[in-house]
Amino acid sequence: MFLQELINGVVVGASYTLIALGFTLVYGLIRLINFAQISLYTLGAYLALYFTPIFAALIPVQGWLAFVLSIVVSGLLTGIAGVAVAGIAWWPIRRAPIISMLVSSLAILILIESLIEVLISPLPMVVKPPVSDRNFELLGSHISTLQIVMLAGGLLLTLLLYLFIRRSKFGRAIRAVASNPESASVLGVNINTTVFAVFGIAATLAGVSGVLVSNTYGVANFTMGEIVGLKGFTAAVLGGMGNIWGAVVGGFCLGILESMSTFLLPSQWTAVVAFAVLILVLAFRPTGILGTRLVDRA
Amino acid sequence: MKRILVFLFLAIAVAASPLFANGQRQKSSNDFLLGIGLPLTGSNATYGVASLDSEKLAVDYVNSHGGILGHQIKVITWDTKADPATGVAGAQNFVSRHVNAVVGFFNSDVTVPAIRVLENANIPLFGDNPSTPKLASLHLKNFIRITGDDALEGVIQAQFAVKKLGAKTAVVLNDQETFGEAFAEAFANEFKKEGGKVLDYEGIDPTANNYSAILSKIKSLNPDLFEFSGFYQPAGLLVKQARQTGIKSTFITDSAVYGDKYLGIAGKAAVGSYMTNLPIGSATKTPLEQYLASNLMSKDNIKVDPIDANAFDAVIAVWHAAQKANSIAPADLIKVMHDISFQGATGEVSFLPDGDRAQVDYSIIEVTPEMKYKTVQTFKEVLTAG
Numbered sequence: 032m033f034l035q036e037l038i039n040g041v042v043v044g045a046s047y048t049l050i051a052l053g054f055t056l057v058y059g060l061i062r063l064i065n066f067a068q069i070s071l072y073t074l075g076a077y078l079a080l081y082f083t084p085i086f087a088a089l090i091p092v093q094g095w096l097a098f099v100l101s102i103v104v105s106g107l108l109t110g111i112a113g114v115a116v117a118g119i120a121w122w123p124i125r126r127a128p129i130i131s132m133l134v135s136s137l138a139i140l141i142l143i144e145s146l147i148e149v150l151i152s153p154l155p156m157v158v159k160p161p162v163s164d165r166n167f168e169l170l171g172s173h174i175s176t177l178q179i180v181m182l183a184g185g186l187l188l189t190l191l192l193y194l195f196i197r198r199s200k201f202g203r204a205i206r207a208v209a210s211n212p213e214s215a216s217v218l219g220v221n222i223n224t225t226v227f228a229v230f231g232i233a234a235t236l237a238g239v240s241g242v243l244v245s246n247t248y249g250v251a252n253f254t255m256g257e258i259v260g261l262k263g264f265t266a267a268v269l270g271g272m273g274n275i276w277g278a279v280v281g282g283f284c285l286g287i288l289e290s291m292s293t294f295l296l297p298s299q300w301t302a303v304v305a306f307a308v309l310i311l312v313l314a315f316r317p318t319g320i321l322g323t324r325l326v327d328r329a
Numbered sequence: 330m331k332r333i334l335v336f337l338f339l340a341i342a343v344a345a346s347p348l349f350a351n352g353q354r355q356k357s358s359n360d361f362l363l364g365i366g367l368p369l370t371g372s373n374a375t376y377g378v379a380s381l382d383s384e385k386l387a388v389d390y391v392n393s394h395g396g397i398l399g400h401q402i403k404v405i406t407w408d409t410k411a412d413p414a415t416g417v418a419g420a421q422n423f424v425s426r427h428v429n430a431v432v433g434f435f436n437s438d439v440t441v442p443a444i445r446v447l448e449n450a451n452i453p454l455f456g457d458n459p460s461t462p463k464l465a466s467l468h469l470k471n472f473i474r475i476t477g478d479d480a481l482e483g484v485i486q487a488q489f490a491v492k493k494l495g496a497k498t499a500v501v502l503n504d505q506e507t508f509g510e511a512f513a514e515a516f517a518n519e520f521k522k523e524g525g526k527v528l529d530y531e532g533i534d535p536t537a538n539n540y541s542a543i544l545s546k547i548k549s550l551n552p553d554l555f556e557f558s559g560f561y562q563p564a565g566l567l568v569k570q571a572r573q574t575g576i577k578s579t580f581i582t583d584s585a586v587y588g589d590k591y592l593g594i595a596g597k598a599a600v601g602s603y604m605t606n607l608p609i610g611s612a613t614k615t616p617l618e619q620y621l622a623s624n625l626m627s628k629d630n631i632k633v634d635p636i637d638a639n640a641f642d643a644v645i646a647v648w649h650a651a652q653k654a655n656s657i658a659p660a661d662l663i664k665v666m667h668d669i670s671f672q673g674a675t676g677e678v679s680f681l682p683d684g685d686r687a688q689v690d691y692s693i694i695e696v697t698p699e700m701k702y703k704t705v706q707t708f709k710e711v712l713t714a715g
Contacts, residue, residue, distance in 0.1 A: 036542065148370055153369075244538065250594055294542055298533055
């Protein structure tokens with residue numbers, strides 16, 4: 032059963048990681064905890080609810096292709112929504128105290144959730160992936176196709192993000208702004224463009240995560256981001272806010288920790304264990320497990 | 330400018346909230362004001378919206394039959410969001426608007442605190458679906474409910490599990506809310522009393538979408554059945570993921586899970602699952618059930634389920650109480666509300682002094698391979714089986 036718990040924990044951890052990466056990227060750049068990230072996760076899931084049937088109808092035989100297209104399009108559109116969030120929550124008040132931005136990102140979280148609730152439905156939506164979800168047995172443990180997709184998607188996006196930040200010119204600009212905005216600006220980096228882009232990337236990660244989770248478990252509702260968002264935020268803090276590998280370590284550690292504690296203790300204790308560990312880690316390492324420096328440590 | 334923007338966004342977010350979407354209606358002196366508190370948004374909105382539809386049908390029925398002692402019913406709705414604090418605010422709103430009676434609040438954990446507000450203001454509450462045993466144990470003078478008591482439903486379910494399914498071991502889960510906890514406790518106690526063994530008893534997070542960790546535990550315990558008390562979303566996800574995990578144990582759940590949403594979320598995994606239910610939709614329909622059924626079918630193309638019928642009868646009970654009291658004053662309704670009896674959409678309706686129904690005919694239903702609900706046993710059959 033240990034292996035099953037590990038599988039469960041790692042799959043859940045992948046979704047936490049994608050959210051945590053979004054939190055950490057924006058925080059690393061402008062020290063803002065962007066709560067709107069949580070609603071973009073939900074938005075991604077709802078966009079896929081509309082795009083998946085369209086792609087599935089256009090390319091009926093290729094369920095996987097339709098699914099991937101739906102993930103990509105929903106992710107990109109969520110990314111654009113993320114840029115719009117930056118335009119509302121950050122740009123007009125970028126010289127204001129962080130607390131103002133925090134409030135405005137919270138307002139956007141409520142706004143997007145309420146809009147989904149009012150315009151689409153307050154009820155849970157049944158999500159039907161265009162691919163058949165088979166079960167694989169692995170040494171007596173089970174993992175489904177969609178769980179594998181979720182895990183692979185999480186790892187792939189993390190790797191792509193790492194390569195982008197580490198190897199691309201734009202990635203270098205992001206690192207430069209994160210470590211010293213003034214110097215970066217002197218060196219010709221456009222800080223505003225960089226911040227907008229990072230909001231977009233963070234939103235894409237959240238959106239893709241929303242699509243994967245809603246398809247894996249077969250349900251979406253307008254508050255679905257709240258729990259996962261809180262966990263993703265916790266994962267980012269646990270790993271070290273502002274550190275990309277911290278988000279990865281935090282995400283998977285939290286997922287596995289929750290899974291193991293649910294198995295060993297009554298499930299009411301899951302949150303107690305997870306947050307007790309968070310407090311313990313922060314007591315000994317106030318910057319989180321890997322949180323020594325910011326995005327430039329990626 | 331910055332502050333104005335922040336304020337503007339907060340204002341839009343608040344204004345977009347359906348809490349503020351309730352119509353403000355003026356009472357004309359001749360109206361009977363009926364407060365209806367239900368979860369019209371949020372995770373329980375399916376039930377709240379369906380309940381409101383049925384309650385409005387009942388209001389139309391009463392109004393078209395001359396109203397309550399000649400007074401037309403005017404409805405004031407309040408969205409509780411299934412949140413106790415919002416429910417209490419709703420009860421206070423009803424008090425300040427001098428309603429004659431209140432119907433609601435669907436959720437047990439909303440009803441328990443909200444009814445205190447109504448009790449202090451001497452306003453009767455005609456409960457539609459709040460089913461926790463706690464409400465009956467309070468012996469409130471201003472309370473009756475159409476739905477049955479969870480304690481009884483849990484007992485019926487446990488007896489069916491032991492006597493008919495032959496279950497010896499069970500894992501009992503609940504959604505950690507008032508309704509689910511009370512139900513699960515009643516089930517577990519009766520299951521043990523009947524000689525069964527509860528291998529694990531846990532509360533789960535009803536807002537989660539991944540139950541893999543708890544299901545791993547169930548798989549390793551390999552019980553004869555696993556029971557869940559709560560609502561359709563976690564129930565549907567639990568049984569779906571259980572079958573994916575390779576759990577073969579029988580799944581049994583409660584009447585609040587009943588409906589198409591459960592089948593939609595669980596898919597084929599729902600086949601063979603059992604739940605308790607009220608005997609609605611049987612061949613012998615009462616006139617009011619026929620009225621409700623034909624109106625729901627023509628309006629929304631849906632069949633009557635117990636939650637609809639309970640909601641409908643709660644309004645009909647208000648009508649009967651006023652007729653018995655020959656008054657529409659809230660205090661007069663309270664004096665007679667426990668003594669009314671009528672044939673409603675849920676069958677014969679009469680009440681005990683604690684506000685519970687004198688008789689509720691539960692049945693056990695099963696999901697067939699064709700994804701339909703089928704009654705497999707009635708209340709009396711469960712009790713007399715051995």
